[in-house]
Amino acid sequence: MRLKQAFRPTGNLKSPGLKKQADCDMMKTYFMQNVFTEYPAVPWKQGWRFLAGPDDPCPLLTGDAQGELTAKNCAWTLHLLDPTIPLTVRLLSNGLSLYVRKQEKEKHIEALLLEPGILIGSVQGLPPPALNSTEQTNQDPGFTWIKAAPCNALLICKGSRFVLVTGTLPRELALLKAEEALEENFNALREEETKKRLSTAGLFSINPRHNPPVALAAESLRLRLRGRNAALPGIWSASDMPGPETFSLNELYPLVQAWRLIHPKTALNLVHTALALQQSSGGFPAWVNCEGAASAAAPWPFVIQAFELALQDQHDPVLLKKTLPALRKYMQWALRRFDPHRDLIPAWQSDQEVFIPESFERGKASPDLTVMLLGELEALLRLCDESDHSEAAIGPLTAEHDQLAQTLTTVFWNPETKAFSNVWKEGHYIHEPSFGSFLPLYWSGLPAEFKKPLLENFEETHGFPGRADPASWKQEQIDDTVHLPAIHQFMAFETLRRGDESRALLMLFVRRAREGFAAWFERESIEAARLQRHNAHIEKSAYALGPVTASLLLTTQYEFQHEALTHAPTLKNLQRLIHRMRLTRSDLRIILVVGLAMLVVHLLYHPPTHINENARMAEAALNYRQGQFSEAMKICRRYPDNALSRFLQGNLMTLTGNPESAEQLYYQALLEKTESPSALFGYALSLQLNGKFDEAIQRYNDFLDIHEAQLSGGPNDALIELAYEFMRLADAEFRIPPKWKRVYTLPVMNDLGL
DSSP states (O other): OOOOOSOOOSSOOOOTTTTTHHHHHHHHHHHOSOHHHHSOOOOOOTTOEEOSSTTOSSOEEEOSSTTEEEETTOSEEEEOSOTTSOEEEEEOSSEEEEEETTOTTTSEEEEEEEETTEEEEEEESSOOOEEEESSOEEEETTEEEEOOTTOEEEEEEETTEEEEEEESOOHHHHHHHHHHHHTSOHHHHHHHHHHHTHHHHTTOOSSGGGHHHHHHHHHHHHHTEEOOOSSOOSOEEOOSOSSSOEEEGGGHHHHHHHHHHHOHHHHHHHHHHHHTTOOTTSOOOSEEETTSOBOSSOOOSOHHHHHHHHHHHSOOHHHHHHHHHHHHHHHHHHHHHHOTTOSSOOOOOOTTTOSSTTOOOTTEEOHHHHHHHHHHHHHHHHHHHHOTTOHHHHHHHHHHHHHHHHHHHHTSEETTTTEEOEEETTSOEEOOOOGGGTGGGGSTTOOHHHHHHHHHHHHHHSSOTTOSSTTGGGOSOTTOTTTSOHHHHHHHHHHHHHHOTTOHHHHHHHHHHHHHHHHHHHHHHHHHHHHHHHTOOOSSOTTOOOHHHHHHHHHHHHHHHHHHHHHSOHHHHHHHHHHHSOOOHHHHHHHHHHHHHHHHHHHHHSOOSOTTHHHHHHHHHHHHHTTOHHHHHHHHHHOTTOHHHHHHHHHHHHHTTOHHHHHHHHHHHHHHOTTOHHHHHHHHHHHHHTTOHHHHHHHHHHHHHHHHHHHTTSTTHHHHHHHHHHHHHHHTTOSSOTTGGGGGGSHHHHTTOO
16 A cells, blocks of 8 residues: 655654654643643552652552552551542552542642652642551641551641651651642642653544553553662663563663653663663673673664664764764674574574574574564664764674575575575474564565565465464454564564555554554453442552553554544644644633624625525435435535535445546535545545545545544444455555445445534
8 A cells, every 4th residue: 555654764763742842842732731631531440550750669559449549568548539429530650630520620639749758739629638547646637647667657738738748757857848848839840740741642642542541651651660770770661570670671672662752861761771781792681680680691682773763862973982882792792692603594592582482492593583683783884874983894794784684585585485484504494484474574675575475465364474363463452462472563563664665554553453452441441440349459550551562552653643644634633633722611602702703794794595405405315315316416406515415416426437526526525524434435435436546545544543433333334344445455556446336335325424
């Protein structure tokens, strides 16, 4: 499919929020004036953590009941409000807001962690919070002190403000901390938090169903950040590995991709920490935990690619010059590590390193490793080309790159199956289809004769080699890492982003992934409500997202938003703008009064010429449904400017073999009724029938983006499937899709969905 591309990544992710940031900050601030009201709402669920920063030793947790906060292994609970009140909840990594439904302006509570152990908040129209405990409590009006191991607690309420101080401080010091906190400007702190999340807000779509997972993914990544310690000399991100908290270099590349979207400086800090772990040999450990233990296995070769991505947002020639020798040393180490006998066929050296789980055998090589090494070499060559001090290294690196490219396209390519296969180093193929057989598409330099069969197979099966269920990547269970590990899902996205020049398969993957994330959030919300009703307790964290899964969620959302903004018509962009401009009631009253005045003036100077126009168009619609097309056309011709008239004429022109006229009629109807699924689909079909394949593909994409969720699962579900089918046929330049007249038998088209 030849979707027109204003953005085409070549191994990197350039967010529009990272470019021209200064130009759009003012507009974004207008769109998102308060993170506590504009952030997506989520139901209350126990186990969500709140951290003041990477070094917070004692995070607060949401309790079992709605509106309760506590800390791990503590005997006290902060009750923010009555748990039976229906609330709108917004969770941040360092705070939350609780708004009483239908009384949002009058009754709400907002709270932020000012620093580790200090929670400050504001109360409007509700009783002040209360601190309860099974331990001995000292209470006075507006003041509660609890001394209990392992964490003391002090609550002070003054007017509309409150502060909770926790930790090991004695009472006198806790009081001083509380008084200082109450002097803080809470509104200024709220604005500061809003500014921190401007990039995340830029990822929110016009469809609110998809926004809560985006917010949760960004906040989950923030919760995983940790400060420097004796083992890790910088900011790092905690992985999902069991045992002591661990920084995994195998998660570095997805993390950099995600953090570039929400805070580029953090992406560069994570890479700095990783590079500081380089060993004297030039290699890196696959992971290091907070206690200093390090893996003997090597990480997957994405280190240089992660550095290149992070550096693009904050280009620093001095840093590049300083880091290049270490990267070149690592590249030499990696080539020796994975090809110790220098037979030009790289292979994994340990079952702890292998990318495809449980596939390691000594003497067996797989194409995925060669692809990763090619990516590292190309990234290093690009970095060397930007530096004035690395000319001598370019020649040897280019030779290594050419050798690996030849290995991939000769040793691993099986001409009989037209696919990439694993091989024994003795020289024969092993028929073991796996995700590694799909990964060569990740190499942007893969020749077309190898790329085309892989894309065609994926298009036919919608699955990856070696999967028993071809559609496993569509699963709603995004935490199902048994059938498709999260890193494989992320690399599938990256591979399609590089290998699918038409972007049709990429956007199909993105849509399915977004639907999976939305379904996951809805399941989590149902589970949260069930647990609240039964007052049950679970150990699993609230809305738990692994770091790679969270990165996939953010990057696919960005790709979807970029595609929508690039290819959506002007009216859709205007609709998106109006949706984000949260107008107040006063604004709406002014607009309404001005609009009525303009209408009165218009009617005075342009009185209606046909009083019975609506009745006559209803008669035309009835004639159309009954098959009396000539009678319907006679009426429509009397009202050429009516949207319904144009739509009916467009249908009749299409059915009678005149798609040229139908195209203009549908377009004019769509201008007046921008929300109409029938007019948009009819317009896309007429474009295809007229041979305007690129425009037709864009309009089918718009139809799916806007109306897929609304029409799926009902009597019009077949129209969604036809949209996907017609889009693929338009890509293949089929002007007349088979069964195209079936469109006009479906309810949304036959009942005139205007």
